[in-house]
Amino acid sequence: MIIQPVASLNGTLPIPGDKSISHRSIMFGSIAEGETRIYNFLMGDDCLSTIRCFRQLGVDIEIGPESIVVKGKGLYGLTPANEILDCGNSGTTTRLLAGILAGQPFTSTLTGDASIQKRPMNRIMIPLQEMHAKISGQEERFCPLTLTPSTLTGIHYNSPVSSAQVKSSILLAGLYADSPVTVCEPSISRDHTERMLQAFGVHIEQEGKCVTLHPGNKLSGREVIVPGDISSAAFFMVAGLIVPNSKLTLKNVGINPTRRGLLDALIQMGGRITCVNERELCGEAVCDMIVESSTLKGITIGGDIIPTMIDEIPAFAVASLFAEGTTIIQDAKELRVKESNRIDAMTDELTKMGAHVTAKEDGLIIEGGHPLQGASFESYHDHRIAMSLAVAALMASSPSEIANSECVRISYPHFFEDLKDLAMYE
Incomplete structure (x- = not known):
């Protein structure tokens, strides 16, 4: 150029449209009950990677001229993918999807392009493993990541980095945990996950630099304007x-x-x-x-x-x-x-x-x-x-x-x- x-x-x-919110609208709509309709969705490669992965997990996602319609499967309605889930260049897709897949009753493998395979995934692997998730990666820190079924427990996690991707991965795994999860950060990172989960019906509490998710709430589909x-x-x-x-x-x-x-x-x-x-x-x-x-x-x-x-x-x-x-x-x-x-x-x-x-x-x-x-x-x-x-x-x-x-x-x-x-x- x-x-x-x-x-x-x-x-x-x-x-x-906002890339972070576009990703989350597909993810949360997929695990919600009912239909989610999304306007001003960002049709960039990263967000299309998220759509592709959730389609592989059995979610019906329709792309129209004015909106995207996600026909939610509920928290436990995803189905095993027939092949490895390719997240492309998207760190958001990789890390947040790992949180959701940690609580599924089937095995999944996540990978991405050459850049993703060099980005540190141990920052989500460590807290997910503390929740008793069975997650492994190359050299214990790189993609491909493989997640196998496990029973997740709640934790109080003091994150060494201020990262919305790390925080969101833990909170999404917390949807499937047996007790609340709390994430505290050195500085508050972007809070789109907390805002949108609340809008979908999840019980979230914010206190200072800590956020707590209480499991047990289903997500309900809704309209999202990005x-x-x-x-x-x-x-x-x-x-x-x-x-x-x-x-x-x-x-x-x-x-x-x-x-x-x-x-x-x-x-x-x-x-x-x-x-x-x-x-x-x-x-x-x-x-x-x-x-x-x-x-x-x-x-x-x-x-x-x-x-x-x-x-x-x-x-x-x-x-x-x-x-x-x-x-x-x-x-x-x-x-x-x-x-x-x-x-x-x-x-x-x-x-x-x-x-x-x-x-x-x-x-x-x-x-x-x-x-x-x-x-x-x-x-x-x-x-x-x-x-x-x-x-x-x-x-x-x-x-x-x-x-x-x-x-x-x-x-x-x-x-x-x-x-x-x-x-x-x-």
């Missing part, structure tokens, strides 16, 4: 701030308190982003965002804000290139075990442009204000790396090329088309 420098960005853009994904909006939030003479309206963006860290960080940098038409959609906070070109200043971020913007940090790193002074990102070691090692990937690729970026074990140090030239980028087959580099390339002195850019299909299939529609060239 060739990215040309632009003079400005202007227009209105509806943001694609808000726009702030992780997808992130690239246009940053682009609208750094490209001169720009004004963008981003429609229907989810601003869940556990997901809005990028918005807060960009505003702290001096970014002119205004939320209008704030409302609630199926228990999730939503707004329309007006983004205008801004003069940014470097800041330091770390601690509790990091889990609320972990997927948006590559985009935030691009904003930091155009901020006055130095930006420091810390406490973000989790970036090293995403679809790629995002700390090293962003450092290596942005340096090709002439950016001053230093990798740390847990983050980045970025000196803003240095002129950028076009470059030949590698995406590392990581959708968020590819889209972040595309945004940086908008402000280079010459065109850039991104190899393997088709990976954006994972979360934002029409990203490059949307970017082109908003661009004005010199």
